[in-house]
Amino acid sequence: MKEGVLLISMPFADASFPSLALSQLKAILREKAGICCDLLYLNMAFRNFTGRSEIYDRVNAYTLFGEWPFGEDLFGADWAESDRGGISFMERIRPLGLENPEPARSDLRVMRSCAGPFLDKWMAAIPWDRYGVIGFTSVYFQQVASLALARRIKKAYPEKIIAFGGANCNEATDKALLKLFPFIDWIFCGQADCSFPKAVLSWCKHPSNIPEKIQGVSYRDHGAVMTQGSGESESLDRLPVPDFEDFKAGLETWAPDIQSPMIPIELSRGCWWGRRSQCIFCGVNHNMLFFRSKSPERALDEIRTVVGRYGIQKIYITDSILKTGYFKTLLPACCLTRRDEVTDRKRIAESNASRPERAVHRKGGAPAADFSR
Numbered sequence: 001m002k003e004g005v006l007l008i009s010m011p012f013a014d015a016s017f018p019s020l021a022l023s024q025l026k027a028i029l030r031e032k033a034g035i036c037c038d039l040l041y042l043n044m045a046f047r048n049f050t051g052r053s054e055i056y057d058r059v060n061a062y063t064l065f066g067e068w069p070f071g072e073d074l075f076g077a078d079w080a081e082s083d084r085g086g087i088s089f090m091e092r093i094r095p096l097g098l099e100n101p102e103p104a105r106s107d108l109r110v111m112r113s114c115a116g117p118f119l120d121k122w123m124a125a126i127p128w129d130r131y132g133v134i135g136f137t138s139v140y141f142q143q144v145a146s147l148a149l150a151r152r153i154k155k156a157y158p159e160k161i162i163a164f165g166g167a168n169c170n171e172a173t174d175k176a177l178l179k180l181f182p183f184i185d186w187i188f189c190g191q192a193d194c195s196f197p198k199a200v201l202s203w204c205k206h207p208s209n210i211p212e213k214i215q216g217v218s219y220r221d222h223g224a225v226m227t228q229g230s231g232e233s234e235s236l237d238r239l240p241v242p243d244f245e246d247f248k249a250g251l252e253t254w255a256p257d258i259q260s261p262m263i264p265i266e267l268s269r270g271c272w273w274g275r276r277s278q279c280i281f282c283g284v285n286h287n288m289l290f291f292r293s294k295s296p297e298r299a300l301d302e303i304r305t306v307v308g309r310y311g312i313q314k315i316y317i318t319d320s321i322l323k324t325g326y327f328k329t330l331l332p333a334c335c336l337t338r339r340d341e342v343t344d345r346k347r348i349a350e351s352n353a354s355r356p357e358r359a360v361h362r363k364g365g366a367p368a369a370d371f372s373r
């Protein structure tokens, strides 16, 4: 393949975590499909570029406000000066909830003033001739910054494919994004472990190929928006171990101040509890609740590999819910391994863990596990 794939994680993703989605997709493209793929943490680069990392971290914590700073670059100066482009408009939708909101407003203005120069810098710095497909992950407050860079790339290099995936692209959002932003070519709904390599390989064969008949990919055909449902995955045991090398390098280059970086590990997808009786506040699409998990052997091997390879001691389990069988397999095995390999498991939520199960869980090194449900 002449040109490879560039995957990008934009602000305002939390800089203390890598993108599990992109790290997984990079490993799949390289190891299973033989496609060259690089991953760029421009969220970390932006945090560093602003010279005010503490402000970046604060803005990341003001739910939804991370979408504001790149708005001027995406929608233009007229929008920025209009009522809709002002902070007060944002505050009407989502109040900051602070006693004195003025410092927060000033933080946001600092971030906005850095957005344009940052995008100029990276448009000039990335060796674009190496890449044919540019993929953005959009979760939480990454949508506007991703769109702003994607718009610039398409303007400068119309032949490149711009792909989007992640939680902000699911359900009906795929159609809306393709209608509103003509510079996006492909959107991946649901899981993309199978659909992304298929679409890239088909495009490599013939750049004029549209990703038709690939479940989970939405695209445009002669101006019409086409959707193909939600992508599925193969067995989780067959996925390669995610590649967190770029995150490690990003920490060293742009964020050496981060004291406790964490590595996410995915042991299962879906939710067996929700399949039986979905929690009333659950935001997970009903189709995504189908539960499947990694074997305990593969899970333990992945934990050991990742901790050994990257030397980051804190891991984070991304599962919506733990597989109950792990109480007899994985967790006792973790008890026999170094405790610090398996510390931060805050995300494990046990809807019905019994007392003995909780004891095993804590012994396995999960002091902060959330047993509240």
Ligand code: B12
Residues within 6 Å of the ligand: 007, 013, 014, 017, 020, 021, 022, 024, 025, 060, 063, 134, 135, 136, 137, 138, 139, 140, 141, 163, 164, 165, 166, 167, 168, 188, 190, 191, 192, 193, 196, 264, 266, 270, 282, 283, 284, 285, 317, 318, 319, 320, 347
């Ligand atoms: C782990 C998790 C967390 C953790 C870790 C977060 C982190 N920074 O990594 C914690 C507990 C901190 C957390 C916090 C929050 N979370 Co959360 N979290 C999750 C969870 C359970 C798993 C995410 C994950 O890593 N999955 C594994 C990866 C591999 O899957 P994936 O990201 O979907 O990627 C696949 C596809 O989407 C696709 N894909 C993704 N990107 C790309 C890019 C390209 C180019 C392509 C082709 C494909 C592609 O391919 C991937 C592989 O198949 C999801 C629910 C879920 N089950 O998905 C919610 C979820 C992501 N969280 C959600 C929310 C709302 C939040 C909070 C805002 C909650 C709050 N009110 O505070 C905070 C925000 C935190 C922050 N600012 O960083 C929402 C996001 C909604 C949205 N539209 O973005 C979700 C979807 C839950 C829900 N349905 O409501 N979360």
Ligand code: SF4
Residues within 6 Å of the ligand: 270, 271, 273, 274, 275, 277, 278, 279, 281, 282, 283, 284, 320, 321, 349, 351
């Ligand atoms: S346990 Fe979590 S994922 Fe499962 S139904 Fe409840 S809120 Fe949804």
